[in-house]
Amino acid sequence: MKDLALQLKNITKSYIDGESENIVLKNINLEVEHGEFVAIVGPSGSGKSTFLSIYGALLSATSGQVIIGKNDISKMRKKELEDIRRNQIGFVFQSHQLIPYLTVLEQLKLIPLLSGKGDKDSENYAKSLLEEFGLSHRINYYPEKLSGGEKQRVAIARSLMNKPDIILADEPTASLDGPRGREVVQTIRDEIKKYNKAALMVTHDERVLDLVDTIYRIENGNITLEKRNIAI
Amino acid sequence: MFLAFKELKKNKSKFSLILMILILIIFLVLFLAGLTKGLAAATGAALENSEANYYILDESSDKLITRSNISKEDFEIISDFAKDSTIVNLQMSNVTKEGEDKKINLTYYAIDPNNFLMPEVIEGSNDLHNNEIILDNSLTEEGFKLGDVLIDASTDLKFTIVGFTENQMYGHTSIGIINLDTYENLLKTATGRNEVNFQSIALKVDENDVSKLEEYVNKNLDGKALYSSSDIIKNIPGRMAEQSTLIMMLAFLFVISAMILAVFFYITTMQKIPQFGVLKALGAKMSTLSKSLIYQVSILSLIAIFIGNVLTFISASLLPASMPFVLSFKDAVMVSLLFLMISILSSLFSIKKVSKVDAISAIEGNY
Numbered sequence: 001m002k003d004l005a006l007q008l009k010n011i012t013k014s015y016i017d018g019e020s021e022n023i024v025l026k027n028i029n030l031e032v033e034h035g036e037f038v039a040i041v042g043p044s045g046s047g048k049s050t051f052l053s054i055y056g057a058l059l060s061a062t063s064g065q066v067i068i069g070k071n072d073i074s075k076m077r078k079k080e081l082e083d084i085r086r087n088q089i090g091f092v093f094q095s096h097q098l099i100p101y102l103t104v105l106e107q108l109k110l111i112p113l114l115s116g117k118g119d120k121d122s123e124n125y126a127k128s129l130l131e132e133f134g135l136s137h138r139i140n141y142y143p144e145k146l147s148g149g150e151k152q153r154v155a156i157a158r159s160l161m162n163k164p165d166i167i168l169a170d171e172p173t174a175s176l177d178g179p180r181g182r183e184v185v186q187t188i189r190d191e192i193k194k195y196n197k198a199a200l201m202v203t204h205d206e207r208v209l210d211l212v213d214t215i216y217r218i219e220n221g222n223i224t225l226e227k228r229n230i231a232i
Numbered sequence: 233m234f235l236a237f238k239e240l241k242k243n244k245s246k247f248s249l250i251l252m253i254l255i256l257i258i259f260l261v262l263f264l265a266g267l268t269k270g271l272a273a274a275t276g277a278a279l280e281n282s283e284a285n286y287y288i289l290d291e292s293s294d295k296l297i298t299r300s301n302i303s304k305e306d307f308e309i310i311s312d313f314a315k316d317s318t319i320v321n322l323q324m325s326n327v328t329k330e331g332e333d334k335k336i337n338l339t340y341y342a343i344d345p346n347n348f349l350m351p352e353v354i355e356g357s358n359d360l361h362n363n364e365i366i367l368d369n370s371l372t373e374e375g376f377k378l379g380d381v382l383i384d385a386s387t388d389l390k391f392t393i394v395g396f397t398e399n400q401m402y403g404h405t406s407i408g409i410i411n412l413d414t415y416e417n418l419l420k421t422a423t424g425r426n427e428v429n430f431q432s433i434a435l436k437v438d439e440n441d442v443s444k445l446e447e448y449v450n451k452n453l454d455g456k457a458l459y460s461s462s463d464i465i466k467n468i469p470g471r472m473a474e475q476s477t478l479i480m481m482l483a484f485l486f487v488i489s490a491m492i493l494a495v496f497f498y499i500t501t502m503q504k505i506p507q508f509g510v511l512k513a514l515g516a517k518m519s520t521l522s523k524s525l526i527y528q529v530s531i532l533s534l535i536a537i538f539i540g541n542v543l544t545f546i547s548a549s550l551l552p553a554s555m556p557f558v559l560s561f562k563d564a565v566m567v568s569l570l571f572l573m574i575s576i577l578s579s580l581f582s583i584k585k586v587s588k589v590d591a592i593s594a595i596e597g598n599y
Binding site for chain 2: 049053056058059079082083084085086087089091093097099100101102106109110111113114115118142
């Protein structure tokens with residue numbers, strides 16, 4: 001078995017819609033290496049969200065295998081999927097999705113606390129991450145006091161808190177203007193290269209695609225390799 | 233605990249509103265509980281605090297001691313069989329203090345002062361002679377002191393106050409204890425007859441011997457029956473109506489507070505569904521989320537219970553002694569625990585809602 005951050009083998013997802021079967025994803029195969037930054041583009045309704053939900057351990061595929069790090073999650077039960085999400089996946093959502101009543105530092109501390117592991121080490125790690133993100137002067141701010149770009153940077157820092165195998169970003173630039181969006185994607189790139197993490201970004205923002213390593217296009221439930229920016 | 237506490241801290245104004253409502257409700261619940269107990273005491277404390285657990289009354293007396301009739305011969309038959317038995321009479325009347333015109337309601341509690349019915353005397357002497365009376369201490373508020381003389385309004389007989397006891401009430405009036413000779417004299421004067429009967433017999437019976445005693449009563453006494461003390465207390469006029477009304481109000485208050493809490497937390501939960509979706513996507517366990525909700529409800533309830541109790545006991549200490557309000561520490565704890573339990577139960581609706589939130593909603597953005 002190759003040491004990959006994420007492997008999808010023959011993933012099919014279908015919904016029973018009345019009498020007919022509605023196939024959203026057909027036989028998808030995908031491999032993401034450690035340190036690779038992958039973008040998935042495609043028109044809306046192409047199954048991007050469903051796809052993200054499947055490798056985000058939120059939704060089970062109808063058939064096929066999903067392997068995150070060393071764990072095959074295809075046959076896992078709900079509780080085990082929760083563990084995978086807590087320990088191996090870092091999420092960056094469309095609009096930051098920070099918890100409104102937690103300060104910037106607490107947003108990060110929450111992640112280890114969800115696993116029952118809040119200690120001084122995790123606080124120090126959170127502080128060092130925030131410093132890296134240039135947010136040290138904001139650690140005691142509530143989300144309402146932050147700018148859009150800052151919020152999304154906090155969200156990225158949060159996704160790194162559990163030292164995940166893979167970071168999943170769902171349209172991270174959706175709520176930001178051009179330059180801010182680009183800054184955020186650049187941040188994701190810098191961080192994953194630094195820590196050698198894989199990242200999968202679902203996006204339709206064509207302006208940031210020069211920052212990723214590999215671009216896949218998803219259309220009508222099929223995925224095709226569109227471009228490799230650099231040879232890996 | 234982390235999430236619950238941080239949210240309370242951030243949204244102080246929102247939570248202090250519900251806290252205020254909770255404090256008012258718990259205050260009302262405690263106050264009403266005190267009033268319920270107080271009124272119960274005012275109607276029947278003399279019997280409730282008595283050591284007698286059974287009474288023998290006329291079958292036709294509707295279980296009212298005041299309406300019953302028992303002869304000395306009947307009493308001798310009973311006292312032959314049951315050692316711990318004594319005569320008890322309750323006679324409602326009104327009295328004036330010598331030298332004053334103001335009439336005061338009083339119930340004579342005519343008993344043998346050397347027997348088990350005699351309550352503890354907190355002031356003065358418990359040695360009760362003829363034409364002497366021991367009053368419930370609620371009458372000290374009316375200005376009665378040791379050595380004062382009472383005049384019975386219907387007979388003009390005079391009784392000297394020799395002592396005070398406490399928590400002795402019957403039918404919303406204070407008790408005045410007199411001995412059986414004084415009682416006989418009172419009745420004879422009032423009715424003009426030479427022979428008077430007593431009302432009932434109070435007994436201290438071991439529960440195991442009750443059936444034997446009942447058999448004995450039915451066999452040897454005609455038209456008399458054995459009733460338990462709780463049965464007698466329940467049948468004091470007005471008691472049931474008063475107590476059931478108050479208890480119904482209490483129950484409704486509990487239901488209302490449960491509903492207010494449930495609705496408040498349900499609505500705030502609905503508002504937070506996207507957050508719960510995100511937390512679930514981040515891998516938060518359902519147990520973490522439910523605990524967070526229960527912590528919040530418990531923290532709010534405990535604060536409300538604490539402040540509500542303090543307020544209640546402060547206001548209780550400011551009430552005049554004639555106000556029928558009795559709230560023991562034990563009752564307050566019971567009411568508070570019940571309140572806490574109901575609060576936690578009411579949060580179950582919200583927990584159910586949270587359990588149905590789908591983590592995918594955080595990705596899809598459609599809540």
